[in-house]
Amino acid sequence: MSGGSDARLRDWEVVVGLEVHTQLLTKTKLFCRCENRFGAPPNTLVCPVCMGHPGTLPVLNGEAVRLGVRAGLAAGCQVSPVSVFERKHYFYPDLPKGYQISQYATPLLTGGGLRIRTEAGERTIRIHRMHLEEDAGKNLHAGIPDRSHVDLNRAGVPLLEIVSEPDIRSPDEAVDYLKRLRQLLRATKVSDGNMEEGSFRCDINLSIRRPGSTVFGTRVEIKNVNSFRFVHKAMVYEIERQIEAVESGEKIVQETRLFDPSSGRTKPMRSKEEALDYRYFPEPDLPSLVIDPVLVEEERRSLPELPEKKVERFCAEFGLSRADAEILVAEEALSRYFEEGLSLFRSASPAGDALRKARERWTSFVLSEVLREFNRQGEGVLEGETAVVHTVALLGKVLAGSLSFSQAKEVYSRAVEESRNPLLLVEELGLVQLSGDDELGRLVEGVLAENPAEVAAYRGGKDRLFGFFVGAVMKKSRGKANPEKVNEILRDKLKG
Amino acid sequence: MKNPFFSSLAEFARGRDERRFSIEEVTRYFLSRTEALNPSLNVCLSINQNAVNRARQIDARLVRNKADSPFTGYPVMIKDNLEMEGYPTTCASRILSGYVSRRTATAVARLLSHGVVVLGKTNLDEFAMGSSTENSAFGPTRNPWNPSRVPGGSSGGSAAAVAAGLAPLSLGSDTGGSIRQPAAFCGVLGVKPTYGRISRSGLVAFSSSLDQIGPFAGSGADALEALVAMAGKDPLDMTTVDRDPAEMRSEYQSTEIGGVRIGIPEALFGEGLDDSIRERLRNLRDSLSGEGAREVSVTLPHSRYGINVYYLVATSEASSNLSRFDGVRYGFRVKNPADLRSMYEETRDQGFGDEVKRRILLGTFALSAGYQDAFYRKARKVQALIRRDFLEAFRQCDMILTPTSPTPPFAFGEKTGDPLSMYLSDVYTITANLAGLPALSVPVGVDSHGLPVGAHLIGPPWSEGRLLRMADRIAGLYPMPLPEVHAGHVDGLSEGGRR
Numbered sequence: 001m002s003g004g005s006d007a008r009l010r011d012w013e014v015v016v017g018l019e020v021h022t023q024l025l026t027k028t029k030l031f032c033r034c035e036n037r038f039g040a041p042p043n044t045l046v047c048p049v050c051m052g053h054p055g056t057l058p059v060l061n062g063e064a065v066r067l068g069v070r071a072g073l074a075a076g077c078q079v080s081p082v083s084v085f086e087r088k089h090y091f092y093p094d095l096p097k098g099y100q101i102s103q104y105a106t107p108l109l110t111g112g113g114l115r116i117r118t119e120a121g122e123r124t125i126r127i128h129r130m131h132l133e134e135d136a137g138k139n140l141h142a143g144i145p146d147r148s149h150v151d152l153n154r155a156g157v158p159l160l161e162i163v164s165e166p167d168i169r170s171p172d173e174a175v176d177y178l179k180r181l182r183q184l185l186r187a188t189k190v191s192d193g194n195m196e197e198g199s200f201r202c203d204i205n206l207s208i209r210r211p212g213s214t215v216f217g218t219r220v221e222i223k224n225v226n227s228f229r230f231v232h233k234a235m236v237y238e239i240e241r242q243i244e245a246v247e248s249g250e251k252i253v254q255e256t257r258l259f260d261p262s263s264g265r266t267k268p269m270r271s272k273e274e275a276l277d278y279r280y281f282p283e284p285d286l287p288s289l290v291i292d293p294v295l296v297e298e299e300r301r302s303l304p305e306l307p308e309k310k311v312e313r314f315c316a317e318f319g320l321s322r323a324d325a326e327i328l329v330a331e332e333a334l335s336r337y338f339e340e341g342l343s344l345f346r347s348a349s350p351a352g353d354a355l356r357k358a359r360e361r362w363t364s365f366v367l368s369e370v371l372r373e374f375n376r377q378g379e380g381v382l383e384g385e386t387a388v389v390h391t392v393a394l395l396g397k398v399l400a401g402s403l404s405f406s407q408a409k410e411v412y413s414r415a416v417e418e419s420r421n422p423l424l425l426v427e428e429l430g431l432v433q434l435s436g437d438d439e440l441g442r443l444v445e446g447v448l449a450e451n452p453a454e455v456a457a458y459r460g461g462k463d464r465l466f467g468f469f470v471g472a473v474m475k476k477s478r479g480k481a482n483p484e485k486v487n488e489i490l491r492d493k494l495k496g
Numbered sequence: 497m498k499n500p501f502f503s504s505l506a507e508f509a510r511g512r513d514e515r516r517f518s519i520e521e522v523t524r525y526f527l528s529r530t531e532a533l534n535p536s537l538n539v540c541l542s543i544n545q546n547a548v549n550r551a552r553q554i555d556a557r558l559v560r561n562k563a564d565s566p567f568t569g570y571p572v573m574i575k576d577n578l579e580m581e582g583y584p585t586t587c588a589s590r591i592l593s594g595y596v597s598r599r600t601a602t603a604v605a606r607l608l609s610h611g612v613v614v615l616g617k618t619n620l621d622e623f624a625m626g627s628s629t630e631n632s633a634f635g636p637t638r639n640p641w642n643p644s645r646v647p648g649g650s651s652g653g654s655a656a657a658v659a660a661g662l663a664p665l666s667l668g669s670d671t672g673g674s675i676r677q678p679a680a681f682c683g684v685l686g687v688k689p690t691y692g693r694i695s696r697s698g699l700v701a702f703s704s705s706l707d708q709i710g711p712f713a714g715s716g717a718d719a720l721e722a723l724v725a726m727a728g729k730d731p732l733d734m735t736t737v738d739r740d741p742a743e744m745r746s747e748y749q750s751t752e753i754g755g756v757r758i759g760i761p762e763a764l765f766g767e768g769l770d771d772s773i774r775e776r777l778r779n780l781r782d783s784l785s786g787e788g789a790r791e792v793s794v795t796l797p798h799s800r801y802g803i804n805v806y807y808l809v810a811t812s813e814a815s816s817n818l819s820r821f822d823g824v825r826y827g828f829r830v831k832n833p834a835d836l837r838s839m840y841e842e843t844r845d846q847g848f849g850d851e852v853k854r855r856i857l858l859g860t861f862a863l864s865a866g867y868q869d870a871f872y873r874k875a876r877k878v879q880a881l882i883r884r885d886f887l888e889a890f891r892q893c894d895m896i897l898t899p900t901s902p903t904p905p906f907a908f909g910e911k912t913g914d915p916l917s918m919y920l921s922d923v924y925t926i927t928a929n930l931a932g933l934p935a936l937s938v939p940v941g942v943d944s945h946g947l948p949v950g951a952h953l954i955g956p957p958w959s960e961g962r963l964l965r966m967a968d969r970i971a972g973l974y975p976m977p978l979p980e981v982h983a984g985h986v987d988g989l990s991e992g993g994r995r
Binding site: 053 | 578579585587592595597598599601696697698699700701703704705731732733734735812813815816818819820821822824825826836840860863864865868872
């Protein structure tokens with residue numbers, strides 16, 4: 001694992017459990033019908049219910065329940081036939097009612113797990129529970145001296161809290177778990193997992209103990225770490241800090257800490273003594289949540305192919321390496337684009353070598369060109385002018401020999417850049433691959449005529465000069481010559 | 497109670513339809529009576545300045561179209577913990593000063609859609625916490641029967657409004673007896689429906705699992721119509737139950753005294769009950785037997801824990817419900833607090849009255865880590881036993897009869913120094929809330945001091961119709977004299993009764 005000196009780490013085992021809060025992709029909030037949307041001007045998506053006005057009552061959003069059930073099924077959880085909402089009390093200006101409606105003693109989902117794969121191998125991280133709760137608003141301090149403002153647009157947005165068992169043993173494992181969890185939530189359309197917008201947030205519970213020990217060390221909670229990189233950094237720092245403390249005879253105190261990205265350190269927020277007493281009790285305004293088995297069956301039947309299965313299928317069906325398959329599957333939209341492309345090729349050339357060749361070309365094109373543009377510009381590049389039909393048609397020209405692969409790459413990136421149809425660009429630029437025997441023959445003869453010394457040397461046994469001739473022909477054709485054809489003709493003419 | 501136009505809802509509707517009076521005329525009558533009596537009785541915290549306008553609009557509509565509800569144009573007052581869009585809701589608390597509601601309570605909205613005219617909002621114990629209306633931040637309401645006595649509480653204003661003839665119908669809320677005890681003290685009928693019968697949306701919550709809205713009225717028939725108009729599933733309140741409100745009307749019509757089995761929990765007629773009340777109840781029991789009702793002895797073994805359970809469950813929920821009054825978004829906030837913590841502390845310290853603070857402290861304690869099992873959770877378990885006792889008893893009887901209050905209306909200040917004795921005012925009424933059952937208080941005459949006495953009927957879930965029919969039969973046996981209230985009479989009062 002990374003972080004800390006390896007020798008020291010061998011003396012210690014790191015024990016980590018993660019709590020993830022993910023915002024659900026519902027149209028409206030969990031207990032009122034205000035829109036659930038990020039980025040609106042402050043306090044424009046609010047009503048008396050989510051502002052905690054007197055006389056208001058929560059009305060549960062069934063869509064949030066459905067999404068919760070779906071996430072649970074995807075992670076192999078048990079759906080509780082009856083679960084209970086409770087009130088969690090604390091005072092803070094962004095918490096309008098003075099309590100958060102959450103689930104406590106009886107969560108919606110229990111059990112389940114997620115397969116992770118790191119350099120240390122493949123393991124299952126068990127999931128302890130998942131439950132529904134409402135998000136709080138946001139306090140705004142920036143740019144307003146001596147004052148704080150409160151934005152309640154986020155107050156009441158549905159969250160699924162996903163609590164792992166303390167099965168994670170390293171920062172790498174934590175990050176892999178989080179990535180796979182996020183992937184699962186995105187693939188099932190439970191959440192957009194957008195970390196910049198706070199729809200996927202993480203608390204880390206971390207302790208250390210001697211390897212082989214069966215009791216847990218004193219646990220420290222690191223709150224609200226909001227990127228994979230920060231999770232890694234916070235854990236590396238916290239592991240070092242705890243080992244150092246214990247080895248110098250100090251006791252770890254149970255506390256909540258905050259990660260400061262600028263210093264890369266964690267610092268104390270509140271101790272156990274200062275821990276809040278949340279005074280949970282069942283929410284009297286909401287009846288127990290009874291889950292209809294029909295809903296569970298509907299969700300089970302309509303679950304999409306899950307990322308783990310899809311990776312396996314991509315490997316088996318398309319001969320992809322595991323690493324390549326994981327890259328594609330990590331992004332739902334990208335893997336869909338990839339598969340749609342393949343099926344277009346399949347309908348064009350139903351079988352045999354041609355299909356195999358098309359698949360290879362397409363895979364490499366998607367994993368290099370499309371992936372690069374996707375990472376740079378997002379999902380938009382998979383639609384519009386560079387939608388899959390156009391890109392496949394572009395590659396089709398390569399396969400038909402009328403366009404070189406490098407030309408195709410160039411055209412594609414230009415098409416993305418200018419939001420133009422790549423096929424129109426090909427025409428406009430007059431890009432045609434030279435494949436005709438006569439035309440190429442003339443080019444080759446020209447090159448041979450211009451380089452008599454090299455021709456003589458080649459014929460005298462200097463085989464390595466072959467590449468020189470190919471390059472010269474390609475140059476003369478301004479990259480338009482079909483390299484395979486050039487090879488063929490050169491070999492023929494050089495024989496003499 | 498009496499007015500020159502009508503003595504019942506049905507008579508009002510007839511008079512209106514026969515054009516014997518206009519809605520404006522009726523509205524102006526009640527408003528001017530309120531204006532005259534309110535300075536001394538302190539029934540209303542606010543008077544609806546728009547009432548006459550609304551009355552005129554209704555009159556204008558009635559020129560063209562026949563009224564589609566008996567309530568069209570009917571004057572109503574509502575307790576000031578019920579919301580009406582565009583109007584202040586104070587809950588008789590300083591902490592809500594300046595607060596204007598953005599929505600209308602479902603119960604009120606349903607009555608409004610039947611065409612009622614809301615005349616004003618009535619006084620209460622702060623956040624409905626109390627049994628005398630002495631805990632109002634705006635001064636106590638006086639009992640129209642005797643202005644040196646409390647009207648009961650927490651819906652003292654709404655009970656006094658009907659008793660003093662300021663409105664023929666009013667709404668209250670009942671968490672542990674807050675409709676029934678003031679109904680008894682003011683000599684009117686007051687009903688707490690089955691939990692889930694009427695939406696709580698727009699009722700400022702005290703104890704969410706116990707609160708219900710209900711009417712004060714001159715008769716069971718009038719209260720019945722109000723209940724039917726307000727009841728039924730509400731998409732804004734998930735604790736409402738989908739039952740046809742009209743079932744109450746058919747049960748009302750089919751109930752007869754002859755053969756009714758009346759459960760008598762003898763233990764509740766013993767120690768602690770005022771003698772003159774016991775005597776009135778004795779008289780009632782004899783009369784009912786004379787009419788053919790049959791007494792059945794029932795036991796409610798866990799009811800003796802009612803007060804204890806109530807003051808754990810209700811305060812726990814209250815401590816939670818009142819967390820939202822923090823000075824951040826609306827209502828009262830201290831000026832220039834030093835920091836966030838002092839803003840919370842000082843706002844709540846200055847905004848809430850003593851009884852509210854006492855209950856927040858009790859409830860916070862009952863829910864605290866380390867104490868919750870012994871207090872809140874245990875109370876919930878006993879609550880379940882109390883309900884089971886009742887359901888068991890209702891296998892042998894159709895309704896249970898008890899006194900409404902152990903004492904007649906007491907004097908101002910008599911119990912304010914001793915919260916426990918104040919809490920005992922609700923000893924008979926509290927268990928109906930804990931068990932979620934419908935119950936009502938109906939007047940059965942006056943005691944030796946001329947103060948009203950109420951009989952308390954508790955029924956099985958959804959039996960409001962049956963209870964109301966019985967209330968009307970009882971009212972027929974005990975025609976109530978009317979309190980002598982007029983402005984001059986009350987003006988002569990000394991202020992001695994006030995705290």
